[in-house]
Amino acid sequence: MIVITGATGALNGATVDHLLELVPATDVAVAVRDVAKAERFAGRGVAVRHGDYADPASLPGAFEGADQLLLVSSSDPKADAVSLHRAAIDAAVTAGVGRILYTSHQAAALDNPFVPGRHHAETEALLDASGVAWTSLRNGFYAHSLTWLAGSWRETGVIVVPGDGPVSWTAREDSAEAAAVVLASDGGYDGPVTLTAAEAPTFADLALAASELTGREITCQVLPEDEWLAAQLAQGTPEFMARFLLGFYQAADRGFFAGVDPLLGKLLGRAPRTARELLA
Secondary structure (H helix, E strand, C coil): CEEEECCCCHHHHHHHHHHCCCCCHHHEEEEECCHHHHHHHHCCCCEEEECECCEHHHHHHHHCCCCEEEECCCCCCCCCHHHHHHHHHHHHHHHCCCEEEEEEECCCCCCCCCHHHHHHHHHHHHHHHCCCEEEEEEECCEHHHHHHHCCCHHHHCEEEECCCCCCCCECHHHHHHHHHHHHHCCCCCCEEEEECCCCCCCHHHHHHHHHHHHCCCCEEEECCHHHHHHHHHHCCCCHHHHHHHHHHHHHHHCCCCCCCCCHHHHHHCCCCCCHHHHHC
């Protein structure tokens, strides 16, 4: 039995869809906070269970019988993500799960300026200490984030950022499909597994690509961090979120998102989507 959390979200929901092309629905269960939102899976023969990281008592039953358990990482920037992940890992141990898989990030590191990178590193340490076999899917930075990280360049003609390091922008859809392949391999991948697009362009590179795609000049402007923060606050971005996002640009500048790995393409059997494609 494969149990997948967060299946009503975009990432793991797509993973379930791809997994059902590879294994029978009777081999799959989803553990979700709101079972009513998982009706589409129930209609396909998938078992739907209630499980909420914030309600640890709900988790052992939700994970019962899992040979493999895919834990989605918390996406709430204000949550105590590591505590939520710890509750899920502890419940997996209690339930006797055979292998825990976790949606991590390629930049999982305790010295990462981007807070989620530190949370992923701490969670991987918890997995390693759990005594359960584990796989960490270190996905590249999701390319749909360009919608806000590149700003309103379509209107202004300028990508304004406080730092311009390389990023292996990776399609969330590709990450979901690869996760399904890893799950279907039944333990074929162990420990940290890096899944990124094949290139890591800078915002300056993306500005050139956007210029070619739109037929008009798109430029990249790198502001000092304090000026960028002031501009974010002036346009109504809450200070907490502005500083949270600044951590991303700082991490990119320090090379945390620069690495690329061919494994994603091998799992997909095709070239991963590129940032240029996702800009179009």
